[in-house]
Ligand SMILES: [Zn+2]
């Protein structure tokens with residue numbers, strides 16, 4: 001017999017895959033994409049993922065055996081591995097990290113999981129091993145590791161998985177809950193009584209048990225139209241409803257074999273399906289746009305749809321999705337934050353019903369596994385559902401095999417980029433790579449495209465389609481610039497409002513119109529200061545000032561959560577003259593309430609939307625005009641239906657403009673344009689007031705003229721001079737240690753090494769904006785290199801330099817992270 005070997009990805013931060021020998025009895029079941037148990041290191045076992053199988057033994061080394069097989073079917077397909085490999089190479093991320101990011105954690109069965117008795121009692125013959133496992137688990141919940149030791153080190157995981165599937169056992173992670181199906185108890189009628197005659201006979205035999213007979217009649221009326229249908233189960237709660245019957249009566253009927261108790265699997269995924277609706281007809285502009293998209297896609301794989309806010313991009317997407325569905329293809333539709341855009345989910349469900357599934361990180365892990373499994377089923381032709389996936393960035397990892405279209409809406413949003421942990425990938429860029437791999441179209445959409453995409457579009461690499469008019473009769477808003485400095489000088493400010501904004505608010509409220517005020521800082525005030533000596537309370541773990549939250553009375557760090565009571569006296573000079581400074585949303589809310597006592601005000605930021613449905617509730621209240629003024633952080637750029645808003649106020653544009661980052665202006669423009677886009681009622685022009693002390697700033701000028709094109713050209717010239725993206729590529733290396741001098745030394749050594757070994761521009765090391773977060777001192781090294789520079793070789797050199805620094809004596813506590821294409 002030919003020997004077989006499996007290359008396995010382990011859930012560890014390692015770049016390599018590891019080869020194991022497949023024992024003869026497992027040769028027929030081990031295939032790429034299934035999980036196996038293997039030993040790594042002296043005594044540790046892991047569940048790894050089979051990447052490939054071959055009959056070629058690797059050279060030399062002593063090869064360990066695959067211990068056990070967890071899955072019968074793939075949890076991921078080879079075509080998906082190609083993307084994993086690309087991420088690992090491009091973002092310099094270990095394959096184990098990619099696996100961790102890709103799989104929902106419940107699919108990562110590890111030996112730290114604990115076993116519990118399941119909801120089902122045995123109905124099939126068990127092997128002696130299974131009987132033993134069951135006994136042990138029923139004695140007390142037991143960690144897998146302990147079970148393995150008790151069973152003499154043998155791996156019972158294959159039996160375990162079978163038993164978990166049969167629900168004889170359930171498994172839970174110590175921290176996270178592992179996936180188990182949600183069930184409810186139902187009762188079915190035994191097939192013997194599933195006919196008129198035997199039913200009547202049986203009922204007659206129960207005349208001395210009126211409760212049982214009564215329950216059965218109730219049971220029968222609950223069956224649809226009172227007809228017989230042995231397949232149908234009735235939930236226990238339904239049988240017991242109104243308290244006429246008891247569990248005891250049910251038990252009697254089960255004992256007699258008339259009813260059969262069963263567990264029915266429930267879906268965790270939402271079932272409130274809106275009424276189905278027809279697809280909307282497109283207007284003239286949209287039709288033109290879709291024709292152009294089709295035409296450009298004939299020779300370009302990626303098209304950028306640059307459409308102003310409220311131009312009806314979603315309708316265009318829906319038409320394209322429908323087309324892909326008709327060709328039996330899967331569709332991946334990415335949005336930055338699903339929790340903030342419930343309307344899109346609703347709209348898609350109306351058209352595509354249960355073919356739409358939603359996938360994002362705020363779902364419970366069990367829900368995510370359910371979506372994952374349905375996509376697997378769809379991919380292997382076993383389930384027509386799960387064809388259209390609406391997802392946040394992690395949805396790019398779903399096991400799709402037959403995609404026909406990828407849409408990335410709001411492609412400029414930086415939430416597509418995963419900052420931490422590794423892999424630090426950008427889902428928009430991955431979508432483009434995925435499109436190329438599958439040879440399918442990718443549509444990027446935005447009202448304020450990222451410079452990266454716009455450069456690709458204007459250089460002809462991507463197609464470009466524009467939508468310059470809003471949908472329907474709604475017009476783009478008029479933009480007013482209010483000079484804060486001037487108003488202060490003339491003593492015309494009312495709290496934080498310039499006369500222009502104040503008067504516009506008065507008018508809007510008189511006309512019973514709604515207002516949005518934007519301030520990109522939460523809390524009451526971003527820092528507190530002693531007015532006598534200038535002392536500012538700082539976080540003890542991070543180099544940042546503490547933000548005052550008036551409602552809770554705490555000074556809080558937004559980076560690590562450290563908090564303390566607002567001090568009454570200065571730590572340094574003991575003066576009691578302490579003032580909170582600057583303006584967060586909480587303070588804006590206070591002051592606006594004082595200025596407009598009649599208005600109904602709501603605040604929309606991280607602090608007010610923590611509970612699960614708070615955001616949706618606020619949106620509904622706003623739509624029902626139960627709120628006049630919404631004050632919020634950038635959350636207000638999402639979800640708020642523009643039909644209700646006539647005025648948008650940007651309270652402090654300077655905050656956005658003065659941020660020390662080369663992307664600050666691009667971001668400021670995007671953000672203010674998006675916020676402004678919220679304004680504009682159907683029949684009437686909306687208004688935006690931007691408060692700034694820099695009215696001559698290029699970003700402000702571009703906003704007033706609504707001239708993205710010119711703003712793009714000017715910024716691009718500047719970016720070229722300073723070797724910034726999108727002309728150049730960036731890699732950021734982050735060096736961290738608990739001890740400051742270790743960071744300083746290691747970062748300097750690494751930078752010198754890179755300068756010597758890697759022929760690119762190396763900047764730093766320097767402290768980032770916040771030099772210490774959560775007790776970790778940090779230094780950064782930046783590398784800039786031209787776009788046509790060969791990546792793999794460069795990255796190999798960087799990896800080697802990092803390894804060298806890590807291996808130096810005294811550097812064991814050192815953390816080095818790499819961020820390719822940092823945002
Ligand atoms: Zn002081």
Ligand SMILES: [Zn+2]
Pocket residue numbers: 539540541542557558559560561562774
């Ligand atoms: Zn902190």
